[in-house]
Amino acid sequence: MSATTARPDAAGESFADLPPSPAVWCSGLRKRYRRRTAVDGVSFTVERGEVMGLLGPNGAGKTSVIKMLLGLVRPDAGEVLLLGRPGSDPFARTRVGYLPELFRYQPWLTAAEVLKLHVRLAGATVPDERRREYLAMVGLADRAGDRVGGFSKGMQQRLGLAVALVAGPELVILDEPTSALDPLGRADVRDLLLSLKDRGVAVLLNSHLIGEVERVCDRVVILDKGRVAASGTLAELLGQRELRLRLDEVGPAAAARLAAAGQVTSGGDAYTVALQDDAVIPDIVADLVGLGVRVHAVEPGRISLEERLLDILRTGHSEEHR
Numbered sequence: 001m002s003a004t005t006a007r008p009d010a011a012g013e014s015f016a017d018l019p020p021s022p023a024v025w026c027s028g029l030r031k032r033y034r035r036r037t038a039v040d041g042v043s044f045t046v047e048r049g050e051v052m053g054l055l056g057p058n059g060a061g062k063t064s065v066i067k068m069l070l071g072l073v074r075p076d077a078g079e080v081l082l083l084g085r086p087g088s089d090p091f092a093r094t095r096v097g098y099l100p101e102l103f104r105y106q107p108w109l110t111a112a113e114v115l116k117l118h119v120r121l122a123g124a125t126v127p128d129e130r131r132r133e134y135l136a137m138v139g140l141a142d143r144a145g146d147r148v149g150g151f152s153k154g155m156q157q158r159l160g161l162a163v164a165l166v167a168g169p170e171l172v173i174l175d176e177p178t179s180a181l182d183p184l185g186r187a188d189v190r191d192l193l194l195s196l197k198d199r200g201v202a203v204l205l206n207s208h209l210i211g212e213v214e215r216v217c218d219r220v221v222i223l224d225k226g227r228v229a230a231s232g233t234l235a236e237l238l239g240q241r242e243l244r245l246r247l248d249e250v251g252p253a254a255a256a257r258l259a260a261a262g263q264v265t266s267g268g269d270a271y272t273v274a275l276q277d278d279a280v281i282p283d284i285v286a287d288l289v290g291l292g293v294r295v296h297a298v299e300p301g302r303i304s305l306e307e308r309l310l311d312i313l314r315t316g317h318s319e320e321h322r
Ligand SMILES: Nc1ncnc2c1ncn2[C@@H]1O[C@H](COP(=O)(O)OP(=O)(O)OP(=O)(O)O)[C@@H](O)[C@H]1O
Pocket: 033, 036, 037, 038, 056, 057, 058, 059, 060, 061, 062, 063, 064, 065, 101
């Protein structure tokens, strides 16, 4: 570098002291298509290394938000930074992997050619060996030389995942990555997402398969009619754990023991205790048995993300964790 770098270097040092910018930052995103408002004031952040789920019913605005993040759709209002830079910045192109919701690759290309083309379009360089590795990772090793025009939906989606991941992105945005996959394929994607998380790659994921989201995501944002209906960590959204018991011969001492563990609701032989922590369950059971209670069933539980999502969407209540 030449002498002109002296001052930028000094500035670089002070930038280096700053915490890394979030993987995704967006604020006040808004989009109308003719008279229909698709996205209405959406703001959220995805931290580095975090896996975040974007949930909501059909037409909620999830894909529109994702396209605005990537600069594929121009927002009417709002701002976006990907890895600290505007999404349209060429820097973002090479460091952000994207799997679109609906896509068709050029049917006359082979899987290996599609991958090569997309690496080139992204302005990245990836050795042949690594491209082969990624095709194998998504289960297409023996189809690398076949034209994608003859691929099944699920095989096209697998190829899309390889395209999104092959250049080693710092942020991956996946719009319904498992919608066409068989159960084994879904499990593979789940493992893949967890391995990305281990490597510190940030993931923004949109899926209707709530169970999967619940398994891999640290945080979720729930969109409804273009707005954020709720957001937070899974623990925040799902709240407390509970312990469901079926008990006989509960005397006053046993009732007091249950009440000491958490708020109790009961009817007949069914008792539900709200708990902060599952670790206390063996102690509760041991104490109840010691107090002469007959314990028929012990079932630790937690409200599922699916139940919570339906609850939020049906009641239309804005959640406290915004
Ligand atoms: N290109 C477009 N032209 C007109 N309207 C559009 C366009 N793209 C999206 N919309 C509208 O914006 C709204 C949000 O659509 P979007 O695709 O973002 O929803 P989504 O949450 O991704 O839904 P899904 O779960 O079905 O994929 C819908 O009402 C849709 O009709």
